[in-house]
Amino acid sequence: MLLYLVRHGETEWNREHRIQGSTDIPLNNTGRSQALATGELLAQRAWDAIYSSPLSRAMETGDIIATQIGLPGPVPVADLVERAYGEAEGLSDPELSQRFPAGSDVPGRESREAVVARVLPALLELAERHPDGAVLVVSHGGVIRSVLSVVDPDRHHGRIPNGSVHSFRHEGGSFSLIAFDDPIDEESLRAATDDLDQQNPIERREEDEAARA
Numbered sequence: 440m441l442l443y444l445v446r447h448g449e450t451e452w453n454r455e456h457r458i459q460g461s462t463d464i465p466l467n468n469t470g471r472s473q474a475l476a477t478g479e480l481l482a483q484r485a486w487d488a489i490y491s492s493p494l495s496r497a498m499e500t501g502d503i504i505a506t507q508i509g510l511p512g513p514v515p516v517a518d519l520v521e522r523a524y525g526e527a528e529g530l531s532d533p534e535l536s537q538r539f540p541a542g543s544d545v546p547g548r549e550s551r552e553a554v555v556a557r558v559l560p561a562l563l564e565l566a567e568r569h570p571d572g573a574v575l576v577v578s579h580g581g582v583i584r585s586v587l588s589v590v591d592p593d594r595h596h597g598r599i600p601n602g603s604v605h606s607f608r609h610e611g612g613s614f615s616l617i618a619f620d621d622p623i624d625e626e627s628l629r630a631a632t633d634d635l636d637q638q639n640p641i642e643r644r645e646e647d648e649a650a651r652a
Contacts, residue, residue, distance in 0.1 A: 440566050440569055440570055440571060440572055440573075440574070440608070440609040440610070441572070441573045441574070441606065441607070441608060441609075441617075442562060442565065442566060442573075442574050442576060442606070442607045442608075442609055442614070443481075443573070443574070443575050443576065443604055443605065443606050443607070444576050444578055444582075444583050444586065444604070444605045444606075444607065445477060445481075445500070445501075445504065445575060445576065445577045445578070445602070445603070445604050445605075446577075446578065446579060446580050446583060446599055446600065446601055446602060446603050446605075447466070447470065447474070447492075447494075447496045447497045447499075447500040447577055447578070447579060447601065447602075448466045448467075448469070448470025448471060448472070448473040448474040448477075448496065448499075448500045448503075448601050448602050449466065449467055449469045449470035449473060449601040449602075450464040450465060450466055450467055450470055450496050451464065451467050452464045452529070452638075453470070453601060453638045454467065454469070455531065456531055456532060456638050456639075456640070457529055457530065457531055457638075458524050458527050458528050458529065458530050458535065458639050458640065458641060459521065459524075459528065459638075459639070460521055460522060460523050460524035460525075460527070460528040460581070461494070461520060461521055461522075461523040461524075461528070462528045462529065463494050463495050463496075464495075464496060465495045465496055465499065466495075466496050466499050466500065470496065470499075470500070470601060470602075471499070471503060473500075473601050473602035474499070474500040474503035474504060474602060475503055475507070476602065477500075477504060477602045477603075477604065478503055478504035478505075478506065478507030478508060479507055480604070481504060481507065481508050481575065481604070482507045482508045482509075484573065485573065486508050486510060486573050486574070486575055487569050487572035487573055487574055488510070488514070488565075488568075488569055488572065488574050488575070489501055489504065489505050489508070489510050489512075489513045489514070489574070489575040489576075489577070490513055490514045490515075490516050490519070490565060490574065490575070490576045490577070491513035491514070491515055491516070491519065491576070491577040491578070492515070492516070492519040492520045492521065492577065492578045492579060492582070493515040493516070493517055493519075493520060494520055494521060494579075497513075497519075497521075497577045497578060497579065498512075498513060498515060498577075500577050500602075501513030501575075501577040504575065504577065508575075513575075513577060516561055516565070516576075518557040518558055518560070518561035519558060519561055519576065519578045519579075519582060520579075520582075521578070521579035521580075521581050521582060522549050522551070522554045522579070522581035522582060522585065523547060523548065523549040524545065524547070524548050524549070524639075524641055525545050525546050525547020525548040525549070526538075526539075526545055526546045526547055526548075527539060527545045527548065527641055530640075531640075532640040535640050535641065536640075541644060545641070548641070551581075551584070551585045551588055551645075554581065554582060554585040555585050555586065555588070555589050558578075558582055558585060558586060559586065559589065559614075562576065562586070562614065563609075563612070563614075566609035566614075580599045580638075580639065580642065581639070581642060583599055583605055584596070584599060584642065586607075586614075587605070587616065590607065590613075590614045590615065590616050591615075591616040
């Protein structure tokens with residue numbers, strides 16, 4: 440079974456480099472164009488189903504992609520929602536540094552471990568539902584990074600831009616990462632704007648801390 444995780448298109452908060460998390464911010468026009476471009480690339484292959492986080496930016500991305508690949512709109516899955524960043528949501532990098540300096544706790548921030556604990560079982564359920572299929576899942580940068588942290592923990596995976604595609608294989612009850620040399624992935628990265636770490640200073644802070652560890 441093949442599972443492709445797609446990050447939603449750009450929003451205004453992405454463009455402004457504000458932490459989004461579980462706040463429901465819609466796509467902007469750039470995000471819609473990114474979703475269309477990703478959908479056109481994904482239309483080169485056959486797909487069995489498409490699912491999405493219930494947040495509007497993911498659902499609209501999924502709707503645009505579904506039109507391109509000839510499937511009904513995405514089925515929402517609550518556990519695929521973006522990581523919650525608590526009181527940091529809506530903040531820019533300077534605002535985050537002022538209110539919550541490096542090393543301080545952010546009330547309400549969801550740990551990556553907690554994200555994995557809800558997202559991975561949801562993805563495994565989808566894999567079991569489509570045992571020989573190819574499935575698209577539209578989700579979020581924090582979710583994708585959290586999945587990568589357990590599926591392929593020994594590698595730094597770099598940029599996770601809006602509209603990017605990340606491919607996995609499900610076999611024997613677990614996922615493995617398919618190498619990032621898929622032409623779909625390469626094309627989507629070339630069309631991308633800013634990536635997760637540029638848009639989300641908490642994610643960047645945590646990645647820098649991990650690199651120093």
